[in-house]
Amino acid sequence: MQHKLLLFLCASFLMTLMLIILHSCANIASPSGGEYDIVPPVIKKASPAFNSLNVTTKTIVIEFDENIKIEKPMEKVIITPPQKSFPVIKSIGKKAIVELEDELHPNTTYTIDFTDAIVDNNEGNPLENFSLSFSTGDRLDTLAVSGKVLSANDLEPVKGIYVGIHSNLHDSAFTKIPFERISRTDSKGDFTIKGMAPGKYKIYALNDLNRDYKYDNPQEAIAFSDSLIIPTTKPDIRQDTIFNKVDSTKIDTIKTIHYTRFLPDNILLRSFLSDFQRQYLQKHERPEPYKLMLYFAAPTTFPSFRLLNPPIENNNWFVKESTRHNDTITLWITDSLIYKTDSIHMEINYVRTDSTNRNSIYTDTLRFTYKQPKVKKTSSSKEKEEESLRFLGLQHNIQSNHEIYQPIRLEFEQPVIAFDSTHVKLFIEKDSTFTLVNYRLIKDSLNIRKYELRPRWEPGGKYRFVVDSAAFKSYYDLWNNKIEQTFTVKSLEQYGNLLIEMVGLPENKTVHVELLDKSDKPVRKIMVKNNEAKFQDLHPGTYYARLYIDENKDGVWTTGNYEQKRQPEEVYYYPRQYEIRAFTDHEESWDVNEVPVTRQKPLEITKNKPEVKKRRNPNEEQRTNTSSSRSTNPFLQNP
Template identity: 70%
Template sequence: MQQVFQYIRYGFWAITFFAFVYSCANMASPSGGEYDVAPPKIKRANPDFNALNSSKTVVEIEFDENIKIESPSEKVIITPPQQNMPVIKSVGRKAVVELNDELLPNTTYTIDFTDAIVDNNEANPLENFVYSFSTGDRLDTLAVSGKVLTADNLEPVSGTYVGIHSNLNDTAFTHVPFERISRTDSRGNFTVRGMAPGSYKIYALNDLNRDYKYDNPQEAVAFLDSIIIPSTMPATRQDTIFKDSVTIDTIKTVAYTRFLPDKLLLRSFLSDFQRQYLQKHERPEENKMVLYFAAPTAPPSFELLQPVVEDDHWYVAEKSAKNDTLTLWITDSLLYKRDSLLMRVDYTRTDSLNKNFIDTDTLKFNIRRARPKSEKRKKKEDEEEPIRFLNIQHNIQSTFEIYNPIRFEFEQPVIQFDSSRVHLSQEVDSVFSPISFQLNSDSLNPRKYILRHKWAPGGKYKLTVDSATVFSHYGLWNNTLDETFSIKTLEQYGNLFFLISGLPEGKTAYVELLDKSDKPFRKVRVKNNEAHFWDLNPGQVYARLFIDDNEDGIWTTGSFEKKRHPEPVYYNPKMYEIRAYTDHEESWNLLEKEVAEQKPLEITKNKPKEKKRNQNVERQQQQQQQQQQRGASSGTNSSTSSMRQQSLNR
C-alpha cells in the first residue's frame, strides 16, 4: 500500500512539472473568445412594423439580446413632433415608447432611433433604425434629406431641428408647429421621413423652447425660398464585402429606392436682432463711470441729478468698438471727489414682445475709497515725491511689420497731443533724417492715436516723443519715448494671388485669409475676379469668400421677417503654405465643389464623430504582435542555449 501511495506521489509531481514547463513555453494570456461586435437584431414589434389603422400609444420592439437606449431625448426623433414628452426606455430585450399626445387621424408616425439602441454588453449600435406605423389605411413613405451648415463659416450644425410645412404661407413657420421633423447628426445631416405626396416648405430651427415654431428671434433658423416636392427613383449602389479589415471579398451592385431631393442645403443663421437692456453699471475708479449694455445700442442720453451741473463739459465719453459699453471719464474734480453720484439714463430696451422702447433709470454711482496707509517711516525733509508719468502703450517692436501703423494708447484721456513734438526719422547712410507722417485720433476712443507712414522694406526708423508732449485731464504728462525699429524686408514675406471663377455676375465680393483656428486676419476686395494678398508672413493659411450683397464691406446675416438670406459664403478647400520671397498664384473655382464639401476638415471645429472600432480586428493584431515577440524571444533563447552548450563542450 505504501508503494502505491509513493507511485501516486511521483505521478502528481510529474504532472505538476510538465504543466509548469508547458505554461512557461506559452506566455500568451488566454484569448477569451472574440468580442461581440454585432448590433442587436430585431425579432418583433407591437404594433407590427408599418402597421395600418393602429390606435396604440405604446410601442414595444423586441430584440435578440438585452439592450440600452443611449440619450433618448437627444437621439430619438418622433414625428409628428410631440408636445408632451414621450417616455422612451429599455426593459430587458425591449425598447418601449409611450406616446403621451393624442394620436392624430390618418397620420404616419415615425420613430427614428438613429444609433440610440445598443446592446447591453459591448454597446454596439443599431445604425439608422426607423420604426413606422399609421393611424389610417395608408403609410406615407417619402423622405427628403440634406445638410444644415452655419451660414458664416459653413460649420456642420448638430442637434438642430429640421421641419416641414404643407401650408406654404410663411406665417406657418412662426405660428404653427412643424408637421414632421428630423434632427441633424454630428455631420449636420438630416432626413425627414414619412412624408405624403405634395408640396412643402422646409426650415431648420434651433428650438430653444421646444414648441416647434419660430417665435424667438434668438433662435438660429434657416429657410429655402423654393418649394420642395418629394419623389422617388430607382438607383443602384456598390456594396463592398470585406474578408477582414483590409481585404475585399466581393463588390456587389445593389438596387435601392432613392428618395429625392436628397442634397438640400440649409444655411443656419441668427438674425441681427439682439435683446437690448442695461446689464450693469459701476464706478471702478473715482473719475470713471461705466455702463454695460447687452447688445450694441444707440447712444443713451443722461443727466446728472446729484449734483446738478449746468453743461456737459464734466466728462469725456469713450465707446467700445461694438458700441455696447459706454465709459464716462469725469474731468471735473469737484465731481469725482464726491463719494456718490446720481444720474438719470435714457436708453433702448427690448420688451417681452421683442419691441424696443426708451426706458429711463436712475442710477447711483458710489466709490469705496481705500483707507490711507500709515507711513512706515518718516520722509526726509529733502526727499521728493517720485514723478508719476502718464503711461503709454504702443505696438512698436524691434522688427516691425511693413503693413502695420504705429498705435498709441494712453491710460487716461488726453487734453492734447502736439504732433510737432513727435519726431519720426529714417536712417539714410548711417544718419537719421526726419520724415513726414500722419497722426490721427481714434473716432471712438479718446485715448487712442494712430501714426501712419509708408514704410520702406528693410528700412531702419527712430520714433521720439518728447517729454511733456501729452497731458491728461488729470494732470499727468508723458515721459520721453524713444524707440528704434527695423522694417522687415520683402524677402521675409510671401504673396498670394487668387484668380477666381464662378462669381455671380455684378456682385461685390471679399476674400478673407484664415489661420489654423478658422479666424480671419486679412481681407481684400475682389477686383476683376482677382484677390491679391501682399506681404504675408510664412505659414499655413486658408481662405473663404463672401458675397457682399449690401456692399457694406462686412458679412451680413439674414432675416426671416424680411425674407433676406445671409450673404453667401464659399470656402477654398485647400490649405496654402506661404513661403518667404515667393509669389503664390492660385486658381479658385467657387463651384468646383458643392458648398457642403468645401470647408477643409483641418479647420472644421465640429468634426464628425468616429465610429466604434472593430475590437475583434484589434485583438487579432495584438495576438499577431505577441506571436512575433514570442518568436523573437524563442530565437534568442535558443541561440543562448546553444552558446552555453558549446561552452560546456569546450
C-alpha cells in the same frame, strides 16, 4: 490518523469543486474562442407590425433575436409627429418598448426613428438607420427628404438641431404652430425627415430651447429655405463593393443594386442666430472721480443724458469714448467742479427691450458715487516721491523687429488736451545718421485716447521713435514721460505674397476674402477687386481662406433675420490650404463652385468633426459602399 487525513482531503476536494461550479454559474459570458460577433441585433417581430394601418395602441414593442440596449434614447430616438410629452423608451431583455404619452392624431403616419440607438447587449453592435412606421388611418405616408445643416458663418456641421416641416405655407406657421414632422441632425449635420405625404412644404431648422417645436425665442438658432420642398421618388442604382474575407484589400464582387431614391436629398440649411439681442443697461460705475462707465447688454444707439446733480444744462462737461456699437461707453469728465463732487446724479434715455421683445426708449435716473481709497497712515519717502513723479501712461505697439504692414499705434492712459505731432518724431538711419521721416497722423474715431502714425516703411530700415517729455498733458494734469526706442522694420525677404484669382463670384457684389490660421481664426482680410484678392507681406506658413458676399456693404459678415426674411450672407471656404514661403510670390485660382458648399471646409480646421465609430473587429469593415447617394440618403429601399 490516516483515515482522518483521507476524509479531510476528500472534503477539501469536494468544497473546491463546488466553488468552481458556483463561480462558473455566476459569470455568464460568451465562450472564449470562435469568431467575434459583429452582427447587429436582428428583428424578429413588432407590435404593431411594420407599416400597420388603423393603429390605436400607444405602446410599441419590437422583439429581437438577442438581448439589446437602447443608448441615449432622448438624444438619438426621433418620434414624429413631435411629442409634447417625451415618451417612455426602454429595453427589457430582447425587447425595445416605446410608450407614447400624447394622444394619437387621427389619419396620421407615425415614425419612430431609432437611428443607431439600438445595440446588442454584449459587443454593442449598432442597428443602423432603423425605424418603424405605422398609421392611425387607412393610408401610410412613405416619402422622405434629407440634407444637411451647416452653421452659416463658418460652415461647421450643426449637430443635434431639429429640422421640421410645415404644409401650412404661411410665414407665421414657423412661429405659431409646432412642426408637423421632424428629424434631428447627426454629428455630420445630416438629417432625414420620414413619413411625409405628397404635397408642398416649407422646411426649417430650429435649436428648440423650450421644446415647443416652434420659433418663439430670438435666442434660438434657426435656418429656413427660400424654396418650397416637394418630396418625390425615382428609381436609381448604386454599386456595392464586397471585399474578400481573407484579404480585405482585394475586391470579391461588385453588385449593381436597384433601389428607390427619395428626393430632394441635398437640402442645405444655413443655421444662424438672429441679430436680435435684448437691450438693457447692465451696470454703471465710477472707477475714478473723473470717469463714468456705462455697460449695455447689446449693441445700441448712443443714449442721451443730462446731469441732475450738479445741475448742468449743456454737454461741455465731458468727452466721450465708446466701442464700435456703443455697448461700452466712457464719459471722461473735464469739468473739475463736477468730478470733485462726491455723488453725481444723471438722467439717461436709452433703448431697452421689454417682455414682448420690443425695443423702446426708457428713461432712468442713475447715481454715480466715488469712494476715496483709504490713505496709508505712514508712507515712505520713496512712495511719496513716486506719487509726485506719476506720469501720464502712454503705450505703443513697436517691436524690435517691426512688421512692415503695421503702423505705429499710441494709446494714452487719459484723454489729452491736444496732440501736437511736432513732439512725436520718427527717424531713419542713413549712413550712420538719423534723418526725420514724415508720417500721416490718424485719430481714432471712437477712442479719443488712440492715435496711429502711418509712415512709408523702408524694408529692412533701422528707425528711432521719440516722444518728447512733457509734450502731452491730460485733462487731469498728468504729463507724459520721454519715450525713445530704436527698432528695425522687417525686410521683404521675410515675407511671401499671395494672389488669388477668383472664379464663379456673383456679378456686381462686394466680396471679402479672409485668410485663416489653423484654428479657423481670421488673420488678414481684403476686398476682392477685378476678381482678384491680393495679400502682401504674409508670414511664411499654412493658411486657409473663406469669403463672404457682403450684401449690405458694411464690411463685416451679417447674420440673417427671419422677420425680415433675410438670409445670412453667403460664406464659401477654399477646400484646400495655401503654403506660403518666404520671399516668394504665389498665384492661385479659386473657383467657389468647384466643390459643393457642404464639402468645402477643410477637415483640418473643422471643429465639429464627425463622430468616428469604433471598429469592433479587424474584419468588420469588409463591406464598403461606393455609392455617394447611399451615404447621403439613408432612406434607400430595394424595389
